[in-house]
Amino acid sequence: MFKKPIKLLFDKEQMKETQDMTKKKEQSTEASTVHESLIPSLGKELEQQVTAALHSPAELVVKNIAPNLTLIYMDDLVDVRTLTDQILRDLYKEVYLSPESLKQRLIIPKVDLSSTMEEAVMAILNGSVLIHVEGHSIVLLGNISTRESRSLSAPENESQVIGSQVAFNESLSTNASLVRRYIINADLCKENYKVGNRTNTTVALMYIKGIASEEMVQTVQQRIEDLDVDAMIDSTVLAQLIDDNSLSPFPQFLMTERPDRFCEGLLNGKLGILVDGSSLAIICPQSFTEFFQSREDQNLRWPIATFLRLLRISAVFLSIFLTPLYVASLTFHYEVIPRSLLVPLSESRALVPFPPIIEALLLELIIELLREAGARLPTKVGQTIGIVGGIVIGTAAVQAGITSNILIIIVALSALASFTSPSYTMGNVIRLIRFPIILLAGFWGFFGVMLAFCFVLVHLLRQSSLGAPYTAPFYPPRLVDWRDSLVRLPLPFTNKRPTITRTKDQTKYDSEPINPEKNRTEGD
Structure with a gap:
């Protein structure tokens, strides 16, 4: 007795599908008519x-x-x-x-x-x-087009002391010419695409033929061509649309405003993407450790560059786990605190009415509010707000008994350590994942911290960038790339391109050092 209503329901669905197909055919016919309309002779x-x-x-x-x-x-x-x-x-x-x-x-x-x-x-x-x-x-x-664009200036987000002092601007033609000034080679390829049904934004894919992997080039080409969006305003949006996992908070493509870093990526077998109207360029593929490398590392002597890289990686762990370890220790694990620190800690927290988790979250939120306010206000006002606000609020919070002196030092160190990352997007991720780890530390102590660490580690192991492993060269282990990852060995030992680019030409330059005995003498 239920057959008739079901049949009627199917008939309605079929009628709807037929109407939709007819409507699509009409739209496609209209589009083809517009596309094939000829120029009138009058x-x-x-x-x-x-x-x-x-x-x-x-x-x-x-x-x-x-x-x-x-x-x-x-x-x-x-x-x-x-x-x-x-x-x-x-x-x-x-x-x-x-x-x-x-x-x-x-x-x-x-x-x-x-x-x-x-x-x-x-x-x-x-x-x-x-x-x-x-x-x-x-x-x-x-x-005879003309487009207004600002003149070339120094990088604001990726500044360095030694090296080039020029940054990309919003003009695609200007940015492409900067790249060609660095790489004067006929193998440097540039392919233009139109992205955005309503904006028709020009997107340029650049790579060096013979060095870049053809498979990766075809992958990026297909991802760009398959995009069906109304607008493409900035390269950061494009990176989120074509990366391997847009649900992950960790960036898989590097955003840079430096032409020298962009060209270094191309010479290492990577692909670069420029978007008209955006001053940030995309470099892919990218591993996790490369987000903590600076272009200035190549300009410094290898012991100094290695020290700075290790300092940045240490700052990442310090920023993520210092505050959660404080919360876990004071909530569940008093036995790990040295006796010499128990008395100062108890005196500092004697007037604090909140548990450690609420105290830590409150201070972390205040730091983030000051940072966001300083970033959105004009430059001179923003610097004043950051300095004065931090001093005034910190002093007032201690005197009012809302927080302790030790936690202010810990939170300030965590915030300072998060700014050592050369990548702005990776620095934001570090500040973000600190909050859920603090919550887990307040509920489950060290077990919660280890659970969060394992979750982040497994998540990183599952990520990829254009199919390349995100945690390379540590997993899967590739000893060749360890020479220029967390450490930077002398230049004769870093003459190989990264294996994640899967390039055919692995050698960048001859690794044989210069022989002093071959120097010319006055008699030669």
């Missing part, structure tokens, strides 16, 4: 169609040059000087009978012929001037 019709396609913007300029030429362009997107000196000045002199003859006359670098309306409209939006000869169904598209 200038008046072309003007009407372009105006209708762009919805009559105020900056659209239409010039009718006697007797048979029509120019259409966006006033805010073209270089006015180039338009006046190299196009309008020549067009007023002669009468052109065909677009081909006109193309030979123009002296601007890039002039294309097009017969479809879609190409013409997109070229106008990209800063080209459309030139139409009356009676022809082909138009000329002269690229």
